[in-house]
Amino acid sequence: MKNKLRFLLFLFTSLVFSFFTIVTSVYAHFGSIIPSTDIVGQGDPPSVVLNVAFLHPMEQELMNMAKPKQFAVVRGGLKSDLLPTLKETKENTPDQNQSVTRWRATYTLKRPGDYTFFMEPQPYWEPTEDTFIIHYTKVCVHGFGLEQGWDQPVGLTTEIIPLTRPYGLWTNNLFTGQVLLNGQPVPFAEVEVEYLNGSKDNSSLVTPPSAPFVTQVIKADGAGIFSYAMPRQGWWGFAALNQAQWKLPHDGTDKNVELGAVYWVHTRDME
Numbered sequence: 001m002k003n004k005l006r007f008l009l010f011l012f013t014s015l016v017f018s019f020f021t022i023v024t025s026v027y028a029h030f031g032s033i034i035p036s037t038d039i040v041g042q043g044d045p046p047s048v049v050l051n052v053a054f055l056h057p058m059e060q061e062l063m064n065m066a067k068p069k070q071f072a073v074v075r076g077g078l079k080s081d082l083l084p085t086l087k088e089t090k091e092n093t094p095d096q097n098q099s100v101t102r103w104r105a106t107y108t109l110k111r112p113g114d115y116t117f118f119m120e121p122q123p124y125w126e127p128t129e130d131t132f133i134i135h136y137t138k139v140c141v142h143g144f145g146l147e148q149g150w151d152q153p154v155g156l157t158t159e160i161i162p163l164t165r166p167y168g169l170w171t172n173n174l175f176t177g178q179v180l181l182n183g184q185p186v187p188f189a190e191v192e193v194e195y196l197n198g199s200k201d202n203s204s205l206v207t208p209p210s211a212p213f214v215t216q217v218i219k220a221d222g223a224g225i226f227s228y229a230m231p232r233q234g235w236w237g238f239a240a241l242n243q244a245q246w247k248l249p250h251d252g253t254d255k256n257v258e259l260g261a262v263y264w265v266h267t268r269d270m271e
Contacts, residue, residue, distance in 0.1 A: 028192055028215040029126070030057050030237045031135030031262045033117050034199070038167045038266045039142045046109045048141055052086065052119060053102035057194040057237055058206065058214045060093040062100045063124070070120035071105070074154050075113045075143075082107065082117075093198070112146030118154050123248055123257065132248045135239065135260035142167045153180065160240055160263040163225065171267045176227040178220075179240040179261055185224035189240045192217055193228050196235035201266075206232070233269045237262060 036049040054065040071083045082105055090099040109115060117139050123132040136156040153161055163176040179189040193216040197206050208214045220226040220240070230236045240261040247254035 028056060028058075028194055028239075029063070029124075029133055029135065029260075030055060030192075030194060030239050031119065031121055031137035031260065032057070032196070032237060032264060033119060033137050033139045034196065034235055034264065035117070035139060035141050038140070040109050040144065042144055046143075048107050048109065050105045050107060050117060051102065052104065054121065054124060054135070057196045057235075058208065060198045061096065062091065062093055062102060064100045065102055065124075066122040067103065068119045068121045071103075071118075073107065073115050073117045074149070074152070075111070075115045076149060077152070079154070109141070109143040112144035114147065114149035115141045115143055116149065116152070116154055117141065118156060118159075120156065125250060125255075129258075130255065132250070132255055132257045133260065134244075134257060135262045137262040137264070139264040140166045153183070155183075156261070157182065158186075158240070158242060158259045158261040160238060160261045162263065162265075166263070166265045169230070169265060169267045170270045171233050172229055172231060173267060174227050174229045175236070175238070175265055176225065177238060177263060179224040179226070181242050181259070181261075186220065186240065186242060187222045187224060189220040189224050189226070189242065190217065191220060191226045191228075192239045192241065194237050194239075195230075195232060196237065199234050201234040201268075203233075230265070230267045233267050235264055235266050237264050 032053050034051045054063045071086055072079050072081050085105040086103045089102055089104050091102055092099045119137050123134050126133050136158055140150050150166055158181045160177040179186040218226045242259050244257035244259050248257055
């Protein structure tokens, strides 16, 4: 009888552990803007394809994404609305049985400088967390040799300001950024980091040995500044998470809102 009870207790503990491992790995959502290149040089094709999605990067899982509330680019302090250029696409990853909605746009760089593309999504309801998620997302594309503008805020509710130039990065370079909320640094902000598995840069897929390897977690310092060394070629997403001071209604009840400041950078192997 005692052996049977021990077995049942072991089985129950294993199931609970597995459940929480799965739930933990699902929690890392990322808004994303992934350009076809992060550097456009002299003589390169000037057009960049921008893929906009809401996903679990390492796990290659896509979520349905409504058309963003805002999609734009800033160069030289000037903002251009790109929302009308977004086209809906239906895609799915290999382990998903149904297509989900993501978005795509093409933009032509016409002048030298740094182009910061950003988007504000519609609130996404996540039932497993009983909360809404809004990820304000940015990426920088460098154009034609003028390194100017990459370190400037664009005025989002929350955003990451790169303190490392966010392009021309080698694998294992250290990326440093500062988390802002309502224009002010966020002391000791929690920052999640994930690798975009399955991108065109991958020589092979990454298979995490356990759940903690899916999402890296960093605590910023008292000035909201964090750093992370990226160990593999490809796209890396940084998501600084804070809870809004306001709520949104869902089924007649006011729910919490997670505000994410997301920034994407790309690394290349030194050969």
